[in-house]
Amino acid sequence: MTAKLCPLTDFLAFTLANTSVPNTLGYADFSAEFIARGIVQLTPKQPSSTDIVLSCGIHGNETAPIELCNQLLAEIARGELQLRQRLLLILGNPEAMLAETRFVDENLNRLFCGTHQIGPCNIERQRAAIIETAVAGFFADATRARIHWDLHTAIRGSEHEKFAVCPYQPERGYRQQTLALLAEASIEAFLFNHAAAHTFSYHSAHLFNADAFTVELGKVAPFGANDLTKLEKMACVLRKLIAAESINVGAERLAKTAFYQVRRVINKDHDSFRFSFSDDTANFTRFKQGDLIASSEQQSIFCDTAIEAIVFPNAKVPVGQRAALCVVPVPLAQVCM
Numbered sequence: 001m002t003a004k005l006c007p008l009t010d011f012l013a014f015t016l017a018n019t020s021v022p023n024t025l026g027y028a029d030f031s032a033e034f035i036a037r038g039i040v041q042l043t044p045k046q047p048s049s050t051d052i053v054l055s056c057g058i059h060g061n062e063t064a065p066i067e068l069c070n071q072l073l074a075e076i077a078r079g080e081l082q083l084r085q086r087l088l089l090i091l092g093n094p095e096a097m098l099a100e101t102r103f104v105d106e107n108l109n110r111l112f113c114g115t116h117q118i119g120p121c122n123i124e125r126q127r128a129a130i131i132e133t134a135v136a137g138f139f140a141d142a143t144r145a146r147i148h149w150d151l152h153t154a155i156r157g158s159e160h161e162k163f164a165v166c167p168y169q170p171e172r173g174y175r176q177q178t179l180a181l182l183a184e185a186s187i188e189a190f191l192f193n194h195a196a197a198h199t200f201s202y203h204s205a206h207l208f209n210a211d212a213f214t215v216e217l218g219k220v221a222p223f224g225a226n227d228l229t230k231l232e233k234m235a236c237v238l239r240k241l242i243a244a245e246s247i248n249v250g251a252e253r254l255a256k257t258a259f260y261q262v263r264r265v266i267n268k269d270h271d272s273f274r275f276s277f278s279d280d281t282a283n284f285t286r287f288k289q290g291d292l293i294a295s296s297e298q299q300s301i302f303c304d305t306a307i308e309a310i311v312f313p314n315a316k317v318p319v320g321q322r323a324a325l326c327v328v329p330v331p332l333a334q335v336c337m
């Protein structure tokens with residue numbers, strides 16, 4: 001396979017152009033199976049013990065992680081990065097990438113765990129079904145370790161530039177070692193969800209027992225406008241995971257990391273719903289007891305505890321959907337095994 005014709009050297013370009021690719025391609029040390037548009041499964045000749053799903057662009061305008069994943073695939077294709085684990089790489093929402101929007105018809109990251117089956121068919125519902133099938137096929141062997149990092153960027157700036165959302169998994173809990181790996185990859189804060197969700201990371205954690213996280217890697221920017229040097233630590237850890245290299249991180253790596261528990265969700269209840277703060281207010285901005293957070297014709301929402309921080313505030317979501325998470329700082333011991 002010459003580099004010029006190889007879909008893996010610029011998988012993003014192939015995906016956006018919707019160029020047809022063969023079903024499978026053989027390389028010296030691995031094979032590539034093109035499962036669907038923007039979804040490729042790589043199998044090394046002698047796979048190590050962990051199956052890794054790496055996804056990006058579930059929201060089409062979150063381009064930095066897409067560029068990072070595209071770069072890692074190219075490194076594998078050129079033989080610069082040794083693939084030693086099975087890898088499923090997913091460019092989440094190609095149509096939204098082309099439209100340079102978060103989504104075309106509906107937020108793809110609310111349609112997992114089969115939610116896409118409920119309601120009229122649209123671009124994101126079709127895509128959720130395709131992605132779920134690919135993941136189920138890839139994670140078929142329950143005896144193997146499973147990792148899924150779903151890479152995003154946030155709409156607004158953040159007090160913690162890079163942070164991870166931990167899906168609700170009360171039975172399994174979180175191991176400090178697992179979080180330390182993300183901290184090594186420059187994750188500064190962890191946010192523990194308090195309830196089931198229909199996000200992609202929850203899907204993988206809940207249905208496949210994967211060590212799954214939504215990973216926020218800075219702020220949204222158009223293709224070509226990202227400074228990928230800011231993601232170098234993340235790239236370094238991903239390379240080591242893919243190459244099955246040992247990553248020596250002790251739990252002490254978490255010493256400077258912040259932990260937050262989701263305390264409540266603010267849902268948009270009416271078209272008149274507004275936040276009390278400006279659009280440039282950063283994620284994790286803190287409110288104190290009695291501060292007004294949001295209001296609508298039907299209600300006013302105040303901070304009702306000593307300190308509460310707000311994450312992912314978005315008043316533009318449809319009525320009934322999550323408009324923000326309210327989180328409180330917690331000690332590590334309270335959220336980890």
Ligand SMILES: O=C(O)CCC(=O)N[C@@H](CCC(=O)O)C(=O)O
Pocket residue numbers: 059109152153154155156165197199201214312313314
């Ligand atoms: O910046 C924002 O408001 C949204 C960033 C984003 O896409 N976040 C994910 C989080 C998913 C999770 O809760 O695990 C989302 O809203 O889908």
Ligand SMILES: [Zn+2]
Pocket residue numbers: 058059062152153
């Ligand atoms: Zn996102």
